[in-house]
Amino acid sequence: MGKIEIFDTTLRDGEQSAGVNLHADEKLEIACQLERLGVDVMEAGFPASSRGDFLSVQRIARTIRKCSVAALARSTKNDIDAAWEAIKEGGNPRIHVFIATSPIHMEHKLRMTPEQVVQKAVESVRYAANFTSNVEWSAEDATRSDWDFLVEIVTKVIDAGATVVNLPDTVGYATPQEYAGMFRYLRERVPNIHRAKLSAHCHDDLGLAVANSLASIEGGAEQIECTINGIGERAGNASLEEIAIALAIRKQVYQAETGLELNQIVRTSRLVSKYTGLAVPPNKAVVGANAFAHESGIHQDGVLKNKLTYEIIRPEMIGLSSNAIVLGKHSGRHAFRNKCEELGIQLDDERFHLLFKHFKELTEKRKEVTDEDIMALAADLTGKE
Ligand code: KIV
Ligand code: ZN
Numbered sequence: 193m194g195k196i197e198i199f200d201t202t203l204r205d206g207e208q209s210a211g212v213n214l215h216a217d218e219k220l221e222i223a224c225q226l227e228r229l230g231v232d233v234m235e236a237g238f239p240a241s242s243r244g245d246f247l248s249v250q251r252i253a254r255t256i257r258k259c260s261v262a263a264l265a266r267s268t269k270n271d272i273d274a275a276w277e278a279i280k281e282g283g284n285p286r287i288h289v290f291i292a293t294s295p296i297h298m299e300h301k302l303r304m305t306p307e308q309v310v311q312k313a314v315e316s317v318r319y320a321a322n323f324t325s326n327v328e329w330s331a332e333d334a335t336r337s338d339w340d341f342l343v344e345i346v347t348k349v350i351d352a353g354a355t356v357v358n359l360p361d362t363v364g365y366a367t368p369q370e371y372a373g374m375f376r377y378l379r380e381r382v383p384n385i386h387r388a389k390l391s392a393h394c395h396d397d398l399g400l401a402v403a404n405s406l407a408s409i410e411g412g413a414e415q416i417e418c419t420i421n422g423i424g425e426r427a428g429n430a431s432l433e434e435i436a437i438a439l440a441i442r443k444q445v446y447q448a449e450t451g452l453e454l455n456q457i458v459r460t461s462r463l464v465s466k467y468t469g470l471a472v473p474p475n476k477a478v479v480g481a482n483a484f485a486h487e488s489g490i491h492q493d494g495v496l497k498n499k500l501t502y503e504i505i506r507p508e509m510i511g512l513s514s515n516a517i518v519l520g521k522h523s524g525r526h527a528f529r530n531k532c533e534e535l536g537i538q539l540d541d542e543r544f545h546l547l548f549k550h551f552k553e554l555t556e557k558r559k560e561v562t563d564e565d566i567m568a569l570a571a572d573l574t575g576k577e
Contacts, residue, residue: 321353364397375411489524
């Protein structure tokens with residue numbers, strides 16, 4: 193079984209979500225929770241981007257001990273100096289340097305020739321490697337880059353000292369087959385690839401970030417970059433909790449495992465949502481409020497008989513105490529009787545049928561019927577006798 197390292201970038205790419213601006217204390221609290229969750233690497237920020245970010249990354253690096261703290265840098269000495277200065281007191285600090293490699297980015301954003309990009313990438317990695325052997329290099333917009341150009345530049349940055357090579361789907365454009373294919377292509381052709389780990393970093397513009405991240409494992413990726421609740425630029429990044437649970441539940445398929453403490457997932461998700469102000473959609477996989485809620489009568493009946501009928505994830509696995517049987521218009525007698533027993537309502541068959549009838553009438557007016565509603569209906573019924 194292979195190990196997949198989890199590189200969390202909630203505090204860097206995640207914080208780049210529109211409208212999010214985390215306070216330094218909030219960032220530190222999230223960092224401590226990510227450490228509890230057991231991520232292998234946390235990208236704490238982009239120190240050259242502002243004094244505030246520099247100080248916040250420095251504080252995190254000084255506090256966190258159980259995982260590597262990474263800082264992002266463009267391919268300039270200035271950025272790399274700021275990144276190193278911010279993380280150098282950390283346990284296992286990582287400098288993460290990047291430059292774009294796609295024709296559109298090189299020509300229109302960087303205004304550089306491919307040869308100049310190769311030279312800059314090599315220089316920046318060599319410079320970063322003077323500080324630490326833990327250097328990650330990213331080919332921004334890798335999925336819209338020429339694969340043979342990637343083979344050339346990756347070979348050279350590994351020679352210059354990169355120990356992790358990240359191939360981001362920066363604009364969320366790839367399909368799972370293409371993304372896995374790109375990893376395979378590089379793994380087969382980069383002669384010194386055994387000296388570096390390959391990493392995946394996916395955005396969710398087409399809703400494929402998690403699928404692409406998982407597909408990269410088949411292509412040989414050993415590190416996956418992701419964020420809590422999938423927050424990030426535009427439509428967000430690959431969601432950590434979905435990747436972690438998919439790997440845990442489908443171990444036989446992916447033949448890979450993480451070192452995450454899965455029972456910290458809900459707690460981490462809620463903390464990130466609270467501080468970023470980004471609500472988790474109720475139907476979000478794994479951490480959405482409805483992820484373990486059963487509403488229809490057929491499903492409720494099945495779950496009450498055996499949870500495995502409709503639940504592939506045990507709620508306790510991610511730190512939830514139990515699933516939820518939500519009583520609404522699709523609920524059946526079995527779930528309703530179960531709820532009455534839970535609430536201590538004891539009725540003979542005749543009164544139970546009457547209470548169920550009143551409950552059904554109420555569901556016509558309400559989306560969800562609460563415990564209090566049922567208690568009130570039962571009290572009404574017994575009071576009328
Ligand atoms: O999406 C991206 O390409 C990035 C890089 C800076 C790694 O976030
Ligand atoms: Zn990104």
